[in-house]
Amino acid sequence: MKEFLFLYRRDVNNIPKGSPEEMQKETKRWMDWMGGIAAQNKLVDRGNRLEHAGKVLKSISLITDGPYTETKESVGGYSIVKADTIEEACEMAKGCPVFSIGGTVEVREISGM
Amino acid sequence: MNEEKLIPHLFRTEYRKIVAVLCKSFGMEHIETAEDIASDTFLQAAETWGIKGLPENPAAWLYTVAKNKAKNHLKRDKILSKKIIPQIKYYSTLTEEAEIDLSEANIRDSQLQMMFAVCHPAIAAEAQIALALRVLCGFGIDEIASAFLTNKETINKRLFRAKEKLRSENIAVEMPSAMEISDRLDMVLRTLYLLYNEGYYTSQSEKVLRKELCYEAMRLTFLLTENEQTNLPQVNALFALMSFHASRFDARTDENGNLILYDEQDETLWDKSLIQQGEYFLQQSSQGSRLSKYHLEAGIAYWHTRKEDTKEKWENILQLYNQLLMLEYSPVIALNRTYALSKANSIDEAITEAEKLQLTESHLYHTLLGELYKDKDVHKALSHFSSALKLAKTQEDKKLIQQKTQRLIC
Numbered sequence: 140m141k142e143f144l145f146l147y148r149r150d151v152n153n154i155p156k157g158s159p160e161e162m163q164k165e166t167k168r169w170m171d172w173m174g175g176i177a178a179q180n181k182l183v184d185r186g187n188r189l190e191h192a193g194k195v196l197k198s199i200s201l202i203t204d205g206p207y208t209e210t211k212e213s214v215g216g217y218s219i220v221k222a223d224t225i226e227e228a229c230e231m232a233k234g235c236p237v238f239s240i241g242g243t244v245e246v247r248e249i250s251g252m
Numbered sequence: 253m254n255e256e257k258l259i260p261h262l263f264r265t266e267y268r269k270i271v272a273v274l275c276k277s278f279g280m281e282h283i284e285t286a287e288d289i290a291s292d293t294f295l296q297a298a299e300t301w302g303i304k305g306l307p308e309n310p311a312a313w314l315y316t317v318a319k320n321k322a323k324n325h326l327k328r329d330k331i332l333s334k335k336i337i338p339q340i341k342y343y344s345t346l347t348e349e350a351e352i353d354l355s356e357a358n359i360r361d362s363q364l365q366m367m368f369a370v371c372h373p374a375i376a377a378e379a380q381i382a383l384a385l386r387v388l389c390g391f392g393i394d395e396i397a398s399a400f401l402t403n404k405e406t407i408n409k410r411l412f413r414a415k416e417k418l419r420s421e422n423i424a425v426e427m428p429s430a431m432e433i434s435d436r437l438d439m440v441l442r443t444l445y446l447l448y449n450e451g452y453y454t455s456q457s458e459k460v461l462r463k464e465l466c467y468e469a470m471r472l473t474f475l476l477t478e479n480e481q482t483n484l485p486q487v488n489a490l491f492a493l494m495s496f497h498a499s500r501f502d503a504r505t506d507e508n509g510n511l512i513l514y515d516e517q518d519e520t521l522w523d524k525s526l527i528q529q530g531e532y533f534l535q536q537s538s539q540g541s542r543l544s545k546y547h548l549e550a551g552i553a554y555w556h557t558r559k560e561d562t563k564e565k566w567e568n569i570l571q572l573y574n575q576l577l578m579l580e581y582s583p584v585i586a587l588n589r590t591y592a593l594s595k596a597n598s599i600d601e602a603i604t605e606a607e608k609l610q611l612t613e614s615h616l617y618h619t620l621l622g623e624l625y626k627d628k629d630v631h632k633a634l635s636h637f638s639s640a641l642k643l644a645k646t647q648e649d650k651k652l653i654q655q656k657t658q659r660l661i662c
């Protein structure tokens with residue numbers, strides 16, 4: 140089996156600020172989705188969420204606030220799964236709750252050393 | 253207690269204490285000598301008490317005899333003495349004249365240290381359990397064999413190999429260093445957890461024995477909560493988990509030893525004091541930042557102590573299962589999680605998820621799908637139950653699946 144990185148991207152300016160109940164529902168959707176992948180023994184690393192703010196080093200001397208100053212969508216988190224093919228990995232990614240807020244999942248094979 | 257029952261009872265409670273203290277004094281490489289002395293002590297008790305009647309304090313009598321035997325052994329057997337005495341001097345200042353310390357405190361410390369020695373990573377898991385049952389719980393070889401559903405020879409071989417390891421790896425009866433304690437404790441907890449499950453889930457061996465396995469695992473876990481160094485959140489969580497499960501021990505089998513499923517259990521038979529004990533230790537476990545699998549499993553077991561089928565209950569159980577799977581995959585947990593999904597979300601969603609699991613060789617997988625389909629598609633449900641029946645290995649499992657099939661047809 141190969142390992143694949145899921146990169147979750149969404150427009151940070153467009154994240155709905157829901158009530159605590161809605162936020163809890165959102166968390167549940169992520170947990171249920173990821174629990175489903177884990178139940179197939181295909182979750183390698185649940186990964187992490189990333190804070191909104193960050194810096195981008197464009198060179199040693201040029202540091203900008205970022206990372207979303209230039210692209211509208213920024214990476215909000217990542218996970219690692221395992222699958223036989225990239226098609227299978229994409230099939231798994233279809234259940235990702237990020238789509239409900241107009242986000243995307245980038246699926247990338249992790250190349251072995 | 254009459255005399256006939258007293259000796260086996262004392263054997264169960266005192267044998268392990270004598271062995272632990274002697275192993276600590278002699279060194280783990282002389283575990284067989286320690287066991288021989290302990291066994292001889294009981295043999296002498298059986299003979300002497302039969303003729304002279306019971307001593308006033310049988311346990312104290314045993315300790316005195318064991319002490320004397322240990323001292324005589326050191327004096328008498330010159331070849332062994334040469335091997336043991338330098339070791340003893342190395343570990344403590346004990347000499348031939350010195351006391352073998354059978355005080356309550358030393359018994360407790362020795363047993364705790366023995367747990368770490370027995371659950372040493374160099375020893376295979378199966379052998380650890382057998383060794384734990386023998387030297388930490390004082391079980392007979394035939395009892396261990398029937399607990400494992402195997403014969404005495406196999407157990408003897410397992411114990412022999414484990415003791416070889418104790419010798420060759422030079423495993424000491426001592427507390428691991430502060431650096432090592434967390435990793436070593438994980439091993440101890442894993443063994444205690446397996447020991448408990450052996451008792452709880454091995455449905456074929458007799459009920460009394462199974463219950464005793466569970467209680468022994470609980471006793472040893474409790475011992476860990478009493479020591480400052482080992483009284484860690486994950487230990488409390490494991491103890492809570494064991495308490496919650498134990499609360500249903502009498503409700504989960506009928507008088508013929510048949511398994512009664514959770515839904516059909518008479519909850520008035522659930523032991524309230526064990527549930528409260530579990531709640532207390534679960535509370536105690538909620539410290540620190542590490543969420544162990546025992547925390548999650550204890551949480552699931554806690555929600556199962558509430559019989560009422562609420563949305564809240566199943567939602568909590570589902571989330572705990574989700575987390576548990578992210579921590580560590582197991583097919584059984586994946587199936588249980590899917591069942592929780594059917595209760596918390598919907599049966600349709602659970603069916604879709606179940607079919608992704610690809611556990612088609614497991615009778616539990618087909619039993620689950622049969623359950624999920626039973627109100628949706630009777631034909632599919634029956635076909636899954638029939639696949640389950642073909643795959644089931646134990647009579648117990650077959651009986652349960654047949655019951656489910658019967659109910660669906662009627």
